[in-house]
Amino acid sequence: MSDVSFPALGTTAHLLVTEPAMLATAEALLREFLDDLDLACSRFRPDSALSTVNSQGGGSDVDPVLFAALEVALQAARDTDGLVDPALGRCLVALGYDRDFGSVPKASRRRVRPLRPVATWREITLDASARSVTLPAGVQLDLGATAKAWAADVAAREIAGRLDCGVLVNLGGDLSIAGPAPAGGWGVRVTADHRISTGGQVVALRSGGLATSSTTARTWKRADEVLHHVLDPATGLPAQRIWRYVSVAAADCVTANTAATAALILGHRAPEWLGERDLAARLVAADGSVTAIAGWPHEAELSTVEVA
């Protein structure tokens, strides 16, 4: 096995392959794809296709990568009955998340003025024949809940198919697996922040995707309020902190990340919702207590309470 990490999409890309000789080619493929994805889907680049659509309220003959990402985002919205909604870009901007997260001031005395959502994903229309998108008035798109996960799925599958080896693509904690897994599976530590290599739990995965959504990793403070980036579409405000973080394993990373994000928004109803869908999940509550759902393996350690 061999691996490489590099910055991408405002986070870290971690690529692992089972055949060390394939790593350089795999890395080149992944870097090119992520460059294309960033140029298509970044909310923070004025030259991105998404920025153009957001500023013009839509467009026709839009970038095909953006169009594909939009279809995925709207499918996630439909699958969650709107819990995961790409129409919240303007609400995020109002809360202060208006640039690459690394550049967002982490504390300010200024109080934010939240915006209630003026429309939902249901009012967004796509036309595949013209590759056009129309946004409701006052809506800007944010693809943060699905684009990275989708990219991980696409990249893992494409690289594994072309290079005929096992591949794991991890984009800031959204990871996807394709091709043959190493003996014992891919060891993955689930934790509150993908940059932390302690705590949480290590599990083995052989296929599919795994994602973690957190209310503690991407936070900033305005006046006396600590804000985070997972918004409740019903209010346009950060979801209540019932869960510190939720990890979900599924057939692909988009499914896993969509479900993990939905779980944060659902709060106390999340275990039942995940169980109904037979999605293996690990939920860590605000007090550190751990709940395992639908086949998620129990902790090897004695403690089932995580220290913050």
Next chain:
Amino acid sequence: MVKQLTPRARDAAQRKVNRITIGIIAASIAATAGIGAGIAVAAPPPKQNNKTDYGQKTKTKPATKPTNAGQAQPPVNDKPESSSGDETTTSGGS
């Protein structure tokens, strides 16, 4: 007259063809690759035209994915397993 590419230009052209993005566009992957269809307790009704109505209610999804030949395959086990080993990567909030 056909212009001969230099080896460097030829390699660059080959790389461009090999780009994942080109593959995505060629395959119209968003519509066909089965992305992210695993959550809904429901699946969309057949499209009536090119316009996609994302607001429609959905139906129960099949337990297994059909193959191209229409035959069902056994579901792949994507459940995580216990591990006593070290991690190779980390999934956390980002």
